[in-house]
Amino acid sequence: MLIIGINYRPELTSVGPYTAGIAEALARRGDRVTVLTGLPHYPAWQIAAGTSRTLFSSTEVNGVRVLRAAHYVPSRQSALRRGAYEGTFLVAGAAALLQAAVLGELERPDAILGIVPSLSGGVLARAIGTGLHGRYGLLFQDLVGRAAAQSGIPGGGPVARTTSRLEAWTTGRATVVGVVSEAFRPTLIEMGVAPNRIRSVPNWVRLAEPTVSRDETRRRFGWTDGRQVVLHAGNMGHKQGLEQVIAAARLAAERGEPVRFVLAGGGNQAEALHALGADLPTLDFLGVQPDGLHASLLAAADVLVLSERPTQLDMSLPSKLTSYFAAGRPIVAAVPSDGASAREIERSGAGLLVPAGEPVSMLGALNRLRSEPVLAAELAAAGPAYAAVHLSAAAGLARAVALVDEIAA
16 A cells, blocks of 8 residues: 655644554554655644655654655745645655665555645656556545635635646546545536545544643643633644634734633744734734643633634635544634535534634624533533544544555455
8 A cells, every 4th residue: 555645643733643544544454554755844834853854764653664755845835835845745755656666665556545635645646556557546635726726825826727627637547536525525526526436534533632631731821810711723824814813812902801812833824923913912822732732722721713714615624623523612613604614513513603704703702602601511512422423533544444445446
């Protein structure tokens, strides 16, 4: 089995942990699994400290052969920089696979799985599958073409059509195509993917037990003044549209409302967001936390906030939602009402929806949760219940493994 995707462990958030989970599940049942991936860099968009900068490296991690190819990592996002990011991984990844084959570290795969994003993961999967007359499939964690159009990256609009055409090309000969959200299905059908080749493979809850009690966590981070703690934990990029959270924090400060917004994580917009909210007494920033402490943060908050740009409709389903559901805290989702995230929140019954880009509405929902504790408790209880039924790790991994078996069959 060959899996290709630019994100992998030790990255703690977004796509990487799910790709690693699939690879390790296959290895546990006895498959010989190789993963071609990039340098750990997400969500900070900086190569992780201690990472070898060699052009190619090969290690075994939890029974999986991990090939890493060095590539360009843009600290700031634009269409040109994102193109260089994808292009350098495409070239270096192909070279790394060739070297591994020459050294005898890579067998001819029975099945190839490309993880999208990155787009280069899909391109390599099709190119190698075609070149070896082999079978490949794709797993869409995001829609790259829609991302270029909807995420607000400078220069993204003009390249969206080209990216979408290339994305469609990657699907052309795929045995099956997996999607983490049913909202992706219409776009893939528009690309020419036959409906009977599309499989639902939603992500699962990655449960990490809190390592610090709720009270101790609130003491550690200074959340002891009785204010409502409203936490956003995860990537700080263009598509999150966290400017609306800072606008809500500014409005709360002007009104004297008992709210403390906390943005925890990193990303290519972190520096700009720090500058935008530096003067606000209603806003705190925290860096990326290890899994156990990350879970402690989620459990210690009063409300978890999901933020998206008003233009983000069906390009992605935030991976943080699975952790949010498991944390057992009410969610306020400032997202487009007809987007994938809104539909997932409605199905779960775990949160309140407010229009994206309207900080007044966000504060209104937070005030409602403060004044209606029974409602807050009902929303908090709905998340874990939904996750247990629909998002268990066993069920999620089983769906992913079934996708791989169908490629290889």
